[in-house]
Amino acid sequence: xxxxxxFLGRLEDAAGMSERAVIAGPLEAVLxxxxxxxxxxxxxxxxxxxxxxxxxxxxxxxVLRDDDELAFLPPVSGG
Amino acid sequence: xxxxxxxxxxxxxxxxAVDTRLLDARFDPAEELALFTAAxxxxxxxxxxxxxxxxDGAELLELRHYAPLTLPGxxxxxxVCAARWQLDGLVMLHxxxxxxxxxxxxxxxxxxxxxxxxxxxxxxxxxxLKSESWFWKxxxxxxxxxxxxxxxxxxAGLARWA
Numbered sequence: 001x002x003x004x005x006x007f008l009g010r011l012e013d014a015a016g017m018s019e020r021a022v023i024a025g026p027l028e029a030v031l032x033x034x035x036x037x038x039x040x041x042x043x044x045x046x047x048x049x050x051x052x053x054x055x056x057x058x059x060x061x062x063v064l065r066d067d068d069e070l071a072f073l074p075p076v077s078g079g
Numbered sequence: 080x081x082x083x084x085x086x087x088x089x090x091x092x093x094x095x096a097v098d099t100r101l102l103d104a105r106f107d108p109a110e111e112l113a114l115f116t117a118a119x120x121x122x123x124x125x126x127x128x129x130x131x132x133x134x135d136g137a138e139l140l141e142l143r144h145y146a147p148l149t150l151p152g153x154x155x156x157x158x159v160c161a162a163r164w165q166l167d168g169l170v171m172l173h174x175x176x177x178x179x180x181x182x183x184x185x186x187x188x189x190x191x192x193x194x195x196x197x198x199x200x201x202x203x204x205x206x207x208l209k210s211e212s213w214f215w216k217x218x219x220x221x222x223x224x225x226x227x228x229x230x231x232x233x234x235a236g237l238a239r240w241a
Contacts (some may be wrong), residue, residue, distance in 0.1 A: 008145055009215035010226040053147030059159065071145055076114065077229045078142070078214030079130050079185050 001062035003030070006071040007042075027062040027070075048073040049073040094163050096168035099153040101144065102178045108186045115170050119190035121168040126197040127188035134180040137218040140190040142175045142184070149175075149213040156207050163203070164196040169224070171204055173214070206236040 002021040012018050015038055022030050027039040031039045041047075049056045056062065064070060095196050096118065132140045143207055144150075158171050168190040178184060187204045191197040208214075210233040217226045 006145070008143065008213075009217075013226070048147070048150060055148070069147075071147075073145065073148075073213065074215070075229050076210065076212060076214055077216050077227050077233075078212045079209035 001066035003066060003068040006068065006069060008010065008071060009074040009076075011041060011047070011072050011074050014038050021066070022064050024064045024068065027059070030064055030070075042072050044074070046075050051057070084199045097154070097161060098168075098172075098240075099150065099157050100172050101150050101153070102172055102174050105182055106172060106174070106180075106186070108183045111170065111172060111186055112188060115168065115190070116186050119168045121198075122190035123192045124192045124194040124197045124234045125188055126194065127186065128201050128239045129183055130150065130185040131183050132178050132180050137180065137220050138180075138222075139219040140178045140184070140215050141219075141224075142173075142178070143215045143217075144175050145213050150210050153208070156204060156212065160204050164189075164191065164200040165193075166191045166196060166200055169204070171208070173208065173212075175214075181191045203240055206233075206240065210234045210237045212232040 001023045001024070004019055005022055006019045007015040007017070022033065031042060034042070049059065050073060051062065052069055061068075091158070112127055114197075119125060132145055153171055154171065160166065160169055166189055170188045172184065172186045174182070174184050185205070185208060187201050189197040189200040189204070191200065212228055215226065217224050
């Protein structure tokens, strides 16, 4: 069992994949286990996050449980 | 609170024919517009915008989305338009996947009793589709893929409505 990180836009290139299974736990621990460059990119000021399809307003206190999906959303460019 | 007042904003918005779609294959904007126009015969005016892939050297354009957010967000945007302007109908179509030069990317059309409402709603919808909806695009030039960052101009477009 694990949680899932999803990388959108250029974060997919930073991660080298569009999603990755991680061990569930506090977000700090999850990010701490990633490559430092990727963790820095994911924590970028303009990167939003959505937990299980719902945008997160506050980053603090996030704990990923098994089967959770946390998406990292860089600035959008549609149209 | 419920009200019987027949012209409340809520009841007007509820009657607007809203059609938001994500399309993963090429669509025909003329056909879509013809269908929309046929369904909106009673409207005084219809304003439409068609965005297509520029022919400026890029070989391919790819539009990515995030399913849990993208279409729900488009639908919410359409509801905001319907509440903000007096509209009869609103269609908002957006491509995902890979596109070749000249292919349609986005079609927005607003039908309203009077033209200014239709112009404004289509303009608002496009500004928010470009810089606030959940899409990411990249293009391939000379075999190399590159992500496209939002332009300052896109944010300026959004700021006009603040």
